Amino acid sequence: IILGIQGVCVIANSNMDLLTNYYSFLLQKSCLSFVCKPIQEQSYILSQEVSILSEKIAEIFEFNLQFINQTNDQWVSKGKKLFKEQVQFFIKRGLPIEFVLPAFPCKSRNDEKKVMGYLPDKGEKLALESMNTFAEEIQKIYPPGSKINIVSDGRVFADIFQISDDHVTEYGTELRSIAKEMGYTAFSFYELQF
Numbered sequence: 052i053i054l055g056i057q058g059v060c061v062i063a064n065s066n067m068d069l070l071t072n073y074y075s076f077l078l079q080k081s082c083l084s085f086v087c088k089p090i091q092e093q094s095y096i097l098s099q100e101v102s103i104l105s106e107k108i109a110e111i112f113e114f115n116l117q118f119i120n121q122t123n124d125q126w127v128s129k130g131k132k133l134f135k136e137q138v139q140f141f142i143k144r145g146l147p148i149e150f151v152l153p154a155f156p157c158k159s160r161n162d163e164k165k166v167m168g169y170l171p172d173k174g175e176k177l178a179l180e181s182m183n184t185f186a187e188e189i190q191k192i193y194p195p196g197s198k199i200n201i202v203s204d205g206r207v208f209a210d211i212f213q214i215s216d217d218h219v220t221e222y223g224t225e226l227r228s229i230a231k232e233m234g235y236t237a238f239s240f241y242e243l244q245f
Contacts, residue, residue: 105135115185148197156205157219169218186237202241
């Protein structure tokens with residue numbers, strides 16, 4: 052039973068038909084579970100402290116991960132406020148802040164101009180490192196920390212791009228191995244399956 056969805060943020064362009072269907076599918080196939088502490092067990096956090104923490108976490112996001120769309124970026128006008136509201140949901144409850152990133156489906160099959168193979172390489176290592184740094188910075192100011200849920204949609208689109216299921220599987224396995232070898236504990240990996 053889904054009681055509600057909190058903390059999912061989608062920024063999209065005007066072509067919402069495809070994106071609406073994609074994100075609906077993503078939410079149907081994903082499941083985040085956490086247990087809220089009973090109110091008496093939660094540490095009391097003043098609303099002013101919640102606001103300050105969410106502002107600092109937004110700044111950490113801006114410094115470490117934010118991608119700025121030069122043509123129509125709305126982070127300052129809308130995105131930052133929405134981001135802080137979503138983060139405050141977790142802070143008020145003393146929970147690790149949960150992030151969901153639909154990413155890392157597989158490598159391009161264009162091995163002439165884009166990639167050297169079908170397994171993760173330095174690009175993925177740098178991406179994981181950046182996200183881990185983001186999680187570590189949050190941990191420094193907010194002890195419950197954060198959790199980054201990486202949801203791969205490689206199996207959803209692999210056949211369109213003529214990428215084998217074996218390559219998708221090996222890519223995902225290697226990505227998890229890299230995170231484990233590097234000691235990155237903030238990540239959880241999920242795959243959308245048919």
